[in-house]
Amino acid sequence: MDLEIAMLLGQDGVTNGAIYALLALALVLVFAVTRVIFIPQGEFVAYGALTLAMIEAGRLPGTVWLLLAAGVLVVALDGLDALRRGGVGRLMKVVGWNIVYPLALVALMRFVPTDTWPLAAKVALTMAVVVPLGPMIYRVAYQPVAEASVLILLIVSVAVHVAMVGLALLFFGAEGSRTSAFSDASFTVGPMMVSGQSLWVIGTSLALIVALALFFGRTIYGKALRATAINRAGARLMGISPALAGRLTFMLAALIGALSGVLIAPIATIYYDTGFLIGLKGFVAAIIGGLASYPIAALGAILVGVLEAFSSFWASAYKEVIVFTLIIPVLVWRSLTSHHVEEDE
Template sequence: MDSTIFLLLAQDALTNGAIYILLALATILIFGVTRIIFIPQGEFVAFGALTLATLQMGEVPGTVWLVVALAVVAAIMEAYRLLRMGVSREIPAAVARTLAPPLVVSGIAYVCAPLNLNLGWQVLLTVMLVTTLGPLVYRVAFRPIADTSVLNLLIAAVAVHFALVGLALLFFGAEGFRTPAFSEAQIPLGVLTVSGQSIWVYVMSIAFIGLLAYFFGRTMYGKALRAVAFNRNGARLVGISPSLAGTLAFALAALIGCLSGILIGPITTIYYDSGFLIGLKGFASAIVGGLASYPMAAGGALLVGITESYSSFWLSAYKDVVVFTLIIPVLLWLSLRSVHFEEEE
């Protein structure tokens, strides 16, 4: 390996690491607020890239129908919950609140999809659709069992993963897609040539990390999410709803996943099941942070990116094995240094 190859691999590692940082942050956010080890985080990545690719072809993406179907199911579940509580007079308003935002977003996407809008508007439509998908997934799959054990929530997350992968195959087919790059620029940097799309990945990742830091540190909603992550019962006692916090956490996670998919769509071919491995590497990064520390998770993401990049040169057929083997010593170290607490009732 000469210096040129070393630098090329380092550039690839930095690009991948920037994406894994975002996915690790989303994984920690959902786990902290809801106690869910959210395996399907990568599916938001795949849905983001594939939805944008479908809009590029002037077709209505299957994400529209998925959002509508989940909204209807969520409305039925909400009506049933209120009926059991004996407050049937609240059902019409609750159903309207549940149905209105998803149906409006889906309607806009349905009308605008055949118009061949420019890339910026298509990205906006994609973000709106996939971000709406997050809270609906939480409402349908996780909110009814939010107070059960972490193991039950993990089993539900695995079931959601298989469901979303199957639906992605149904909606988008088995062929892979690439989306147009945000920039065709080629910037010479010594022996390297940095693409404009890579610059977009770096800038968007840094900007989003900064926005998340501001959100959690300065805004009331961000502080509410931190309170729920620190102590669910204590947050409930001071008037913070864990259910609403979970809804907001899933919306942010879906937004992060969608943006990640849009950013990597021009760099790599995305298939209906590509999100699993991408999300799993984000999860591996979050593991390095103990599913609690955002800075350590960011460091873990860079470590995963570096390991993946350089192992692809030496052991290309086993690069994923090398990356996931990296989790074992980290888990052992975390297990040896952690103090056990009984799970909160």
């Protein structure tokens, strides 16, 4: 291996690591606020990428029907309670967000040639379809068992993951897809050629991380999520709704996942089940951060990306094994340096 190859591998590793960093941050956030190990995080990556691919092909993505079905379930669960607490006005608000909004998206994509839109508009439409699935999934699958043990929440996550993978196969088929690149430019830096798409991935990831830091540090909702992550009982006593915190957290997780899918779709072929493997690598980074530290999880993600890139060069057949083996020494070290506390019944 010469210097040029090492730099190319390093570029690929940092690019992939930027995506894993976003997913690791989402996993840490979801676990800190809701105690949910969010296995379906990777499915939002696949949903975002494949929804954009179908929009570019001029087809109606199946995710919009999933959004409508999930909205109907949310109305069935919350409609009567909304009518009792806020009257017809609150009920209409619930119906508007969960049924009228998906129907409007269906009408838009059925009767307007969205495949002729600029790429930025297509990305925005993709996010408008995929991101609302996050809080809906929380309301339907997690909120009813929000106070259950971490093990039960993990079982629910496995069930949601299996359901979302099956629905992805139904909606998108078994064939993989790629989307248009954000930029076809390339730059020469010494002996290395840097692609414009890699710069888009890294730059967007950094921008989103900074935006999340500002959100948690400067906004009332961000501070409410931080308070819930630090002390759930104390946050509840201060009037912060656990249900609102959960829905907002899952919306952010869906946003991060869908945006990650949009970013990597031009540089990798995405299949209906690709998100699971990508999400697992983000999970390895989150474990390095102890499912608690955002900076360490981000650094762990870069480590995972670089390790994967160099493993693909030296032992491509075993690169996944090498990456996931990284979790073993991390768990052993944390087991030896942490105090074990039994979870309260």
